[in-house]
Amino acid sequence: AQKVTQAQTEISVVEKEDVTLDCVYETRDTTYYLFWYKQPPSGELVFLIRRNSFDEQNEISGRYSWNFQKSTSSFNFTITASQVVDSAVYFCALSGENTNAGKSTFGDGTTLTVKP
Amino acid sequence: GAVVSQHPSWVICKSGTSVKIECRSLDFQATTMFWYRQFPKQSLMLMATSNEGSKATYEQGVEKDKFLINHASLTLSTLTVTSAHPEDSSFYICSARDPVSAAHTDTQYFGPGTRLTVL
Numbered sequence: 001a002q003k004v005t006q007a008q009t010e011i012s013v014v015e016k017e018d019v020t021l022d023c024v025y026e027t028r029d030t031t032y033y034l035f036w037y038k039q040p041p042s043g044e045l046v047f048l049i050r051r052n053s054f055d056e057q058n059e060i061s062g063r064y065s066w067n068f069q070k071s072t073s074s075f076n077f078t079i080t081a082s083q084v085v086d087s088a089v090y091f092c093a094l095s096g097e098n099t100n101a102g103k104s105t106f107g108d109g110t111t112l113t114v115k116p
Numbered sequence: 117g118a119v120v121s122q123h124p125s126w127v128i129c130k131s132g133t134s135v136k137i138e139c140r141s142l143d144f145q146a147t148t149m150f151w152y153r154q155f156p157k158q159s160l161m162l163m164a165t166s167n168e169g170s171k172a173t174y175e176q177g178v179e180k181d182k183f184l185i186n187h188a189s190l191t192l193s194t195l196t197v198t199s200a201h202p203e204d205s206s207f208y209i210c211s212a213r214d215p216v217s218a219a220h221t222d223t224q225y226f227g228p229g230t231r232l233t234v235l
Contacts, residue, residue: 102213
């Protein structure tokens with residue numbers, strides 16, 4: 001069975017602070033994919049990043065960066081110099097291979113509030 | 117990027133009625149689509165996998181007779197909530213898997229969601 005744990009239910013920061021959202025996953029698949037999504041109040045999921053299990057390179061995209069560590073089964077997400085528009089619910093998700101292909105298991109989400 | 121649409125975006129219905137939600141892949145053919153449900157302030161939970169031309173596969177605890185899924189074409193899957201009750205009020209989101217790009221990336225595209233309110 002697949003499992004994703006986002007231990008932080010809510011985080012509140014002041015604008016321009018850096019913030020890291022944690023994600024820990026469990027899977028028995030050899031090949032798997034990790035995702036981060038942003039869900040604003042409108043509800044529509046906004047895709048942020050996808051990482052496959054064979055690519056442990058960290059990635060930076062503007063103010064966003066991701067740290068994938070297979071040894072600790074973690075895929076953490078950092079927002080640098082946060083802005084009010086970053087306020088949303090962020091989900092980490094996992095999909096696998098074979099019978100788990102395409103099926104995303106989501107964490108419970110972290111609600112990020114960025115105050116001006 | 118690929119686009120997945122859902123219709124309607126929101127619906128209000130009376131208890132006991134049935135509601136149909138459509139999920140369309142607009143610029144690719146999706147042999148597989150997925151239906152998720154999200155209750156307020158909760159995570160997305162997979163309900164079922166919709167396979168074109170065959171029966172849907174339901175996750176444990178999801179009533180297949182209540183949530184009817186039809187995937188009649190490569191671009192359309194429908195979810196019908198039969199005899200809806202207030203506890204079925206939720207945000208329903210579909211995703212479609214692009215088989216071409218999914219081979220190496222498991223790419224899937226999410227629809228914008230349908231908010232169902234049952235009175």
